[in-house]
Amino acid sequence: MLTIEGLKKGYEGNEILKGISIDVNKGDVISIIGPSGSGKTTLLRTITTLEAADGGHITFAGVDKDFEKLNGKDINTIRRNVGFVFQNYNLFNNKTALQNITEGLIVARKVKKSEAEKIALDALERVGLSDRKNHYPSQLSGGQQQRVGIARAIALNPEVIFFDEPTSALDPELVGEVLKVMQDLANSGTTMVVVTHQMSFARDVSNRVIFMADGHIVEQGDPKKIFENPSEERTKKFLTDILANV
Amino acid sequence: MDNIKLIINFLGQLLPAINITLIVSLSSIILGSLLGLLLAAAKMSESVVLRVLARVYVSVIRATPSIIMIFVVYYGMPMLFNNWFHTNIDGWNRMYFVIIALTVLFSAPASELFRSAHESISKGQMEAGLMVGMTPFQTFYRIILPQAFVVALPNFANSVVNLLKEGALTFTIGVVDMVAKAQMIVANNSGGYAWQTYCALALIYWVISLAVDKGVSLVEKSYQAKRKTIAV
Numbered sequence: 305m306l307t308i309e310g311l312k313k314g315y316e317g318n319e320i321l322k323g324i325s326i327d328v329n330k331g332d333v334i335s336i337i338g339p340s341g342s343g344k345t346t347l348l349r350t351i352t353t354l355e356a357a358d359g360g361h362i363t364f365a366g367v368d369k370d371f372e373k374l375n376g377k378d379i380n381t382i383r384r385n386v387g388f389v390f391q392n393y394n395l396f397n398n399k400t401a402l403q404n405i406t407e408g409l410i411v412a413r414k415v416k417k418s419e420a421e422k423i424a425l426d427a428l429e430r431v432g433l434s435d436r437k438n439h440y441p442s443q444l445s446g447g448q449q450q451r452v453g454i455a456r457a458i459a460l461n462p463e464v465i466f467f468d469e470p471t472s473a474l475d476p477e478l479v480g481e482v483l484k485v486m487q488d489l490a491n492s493g494t495t496m497v498v499v500t501h502q503m504s505f506a507r508d509v510s511n512r513v514i515f516m517a518d519g520h521i522v523e524q525g526d527p528k529k530i531f532e533n534p535s536e537e538r539t540k541k542f543l544t545d546i547l548a549n550v
Numbered sequence: 551m552d553n554i555k556l557i558i559n560f561l562g563q564l565l566p567a568i569n570i571t572l573i574v575s576l577s578s579i580i581l582g583s584l585l586g587l588l589l590a591a592a593k594m595s596e597s598v599v600l601r602v603l604a605r606v607y608v609s610v611i612r613a614t615p616s617i618i619m620i621f622v623v624y625y626g627m628p629m630l631f632n633n634w635f636h637t638n639i640d641g642w643n644r645m646y647f648v649i650i651a652l653t654v655l656f657s658a659p660a661s662e663l664f665r666s667a668h669e670s671i672s673k674g675q676m677e678a679g680l681m682v683g684m685t686p687f688q689t690f691y692r693i694i695l696p697q698a699f700v701v702a703l704p705n706f707a708n709s710v711v712n713l714l715k716e717g718a719l720t721f722t723i724g725v726v727d728m729v730a731k732a733q734m735i736v737a738n739n740s741g742g743y744a745w746q747t748y749c750a751l752a753l754i755y756w757v758i759s760l761a762v763d764k765g766v767s768l769v770e771k772s773y774q775a776k777r778k779t780i781a782v
């Protein structure tokens with residue numbers, strides 16, 4: 305469904321992504337793990353066109369092109385078919401929870417307002433926040449804001465939703481409610497690519513784990529295999545370090 | 551007591567000329583804001599040429615005293631029009647020259663405060679808009695602008711009050727605004743009651759500036775109130 309080949313990206317001469325290839329199939333829940341600074345955020349941002357890539361090829365939603373050759377129309381197509389959940393939520397601060405969700409439906413998708421509100425209420429229901437629909441972001445806890453962020457993404461019914469460390473900015477006691485929502489999504493067949501430090505999520509919820517370091521994919525595979533019997537020394541070391549800290 | 555009566559009397563004579571002051575100020579604020587918006591866009595554009603041009607323009611304008619700006623426009627523009635477009639604009643209503651001068655003056659601080667208000671809104675707001683499929687313009691218009699507006703409001707009010715005061719120089723090229731009117735009153739009284747006349751004038755400016763501040767805080771409050779309403 306989504307295929308990335310040889311994706312490259314640098315900042316001011318520093319190569320950050322050194323040729324990444326990923327295959328995402330419908331219904332996949334892929335966890336991307338790896339040390340901080342390894343390029344995980346950059347990877348999600350280049351795939352979703354928030355950042356321009358320097359090289360590589362994308363096959364997705366009818367677009368089949370080198371990244372450098374993407375035109376405005378391709379970029380629109382890609383953006384319309386992905387969802388993005390940000391580390392720091394990025395809810396529209398001047399909109400209520402409900403409006404945060406209807407905004408894209410009404411303005412970008414041209415859905416009728418009444419229809420959009422119905423979809424948005426459904427989405428809020430799924431993340432357990434129907435009773436907060438008229439709250440502004442500043443009136444919501446971090447966990448609630450992130451759940452609205454997730455509702456905003458699912459309401460658009462994208463092919464795949466990217467999550468960039470969705471729980472990293474949260475107080476520890478709020479992590480659970482967000483993970484729970486993500487687990488429900490995964491169970492309902494939503495295609496998800498999740499950058500995370502939550503090893504429990506990577507191990508128990510996803511069907512594939514990708515370990516990234518220094519702009520490379522070091523190793524990927526079945527969570528059981530990666531966690532119990534990694535082939536690469538770097539993976540082993542990363543997992544030992546991170547699990548020791550939990 | 552007599553003084554107060556006099557001041558009230560002068561207020562009555564000055565107030566009819568407030569129209570001119572208001573027309574000049576309002577037009578310059580609206581046009582200056584639009585120009586300021588363009589300048590702010592130029593300052594943040596990817597083009598180095600635009601950025602440098604905008605920066606030079608703003609620094610020149612900021613360094614120009616209002617009275618000089620008014621004179622430069624009043625004496626310079628007809629010459630330019632004559633040489634470049636072979637059009638005679640000497641007959642223009644003099645108010646237009648003041649409006650042009652004040653528009654140019656207002657655009658500089660306006661561009662600066664629009665730019666800083668825009669930059670105070672996190673980049674993530676734009677990215678979130680793009681990721682729900684909105685275009686950059688839609689996101690700017692619906693998400694960034696309303697937030698930047700609230701941020702810019704207090705400084706904007708400051709600039710407006712400054713402009714009102716600079717507008718008091720309108721009389722220098724012979725437009726009969728409140729200041730010119732005050733001068734006439736004093737002249738008619740052979741120089742008498744000058745301080746009472748100007749007190750009345752100052753009072754009017756004070757009330758306008760209070761009204762601007764009040765207006766701004768009302769708008770701010772209504773925004774805050776909106777955030778606080780939690781309909782269940």
Ligand SMILES: Nc1ncnc2c1ncn2[C@@H]1O[C@H](COP(=O)(O)OP(=O)(O)O)[C@@H](O)[C@H]1O
Pocket residue numbers: 315320338339340341342343344345346347
């Ligand atoms: N906009 C940018 N400009 C310059 N360098 C950047 C930028 N964004 C990220 N980087 C650099 O790219 C590297 C990878 O960053 P990132 O993708 O955020 O890693 P991760 O998400 O895995 O922690 C880091 O060294 C970071 O400093």
Ligand SMILES: [Mg+2]
Pocket residue numbers: 344345346469
């Ligand atoms: Mg990151």
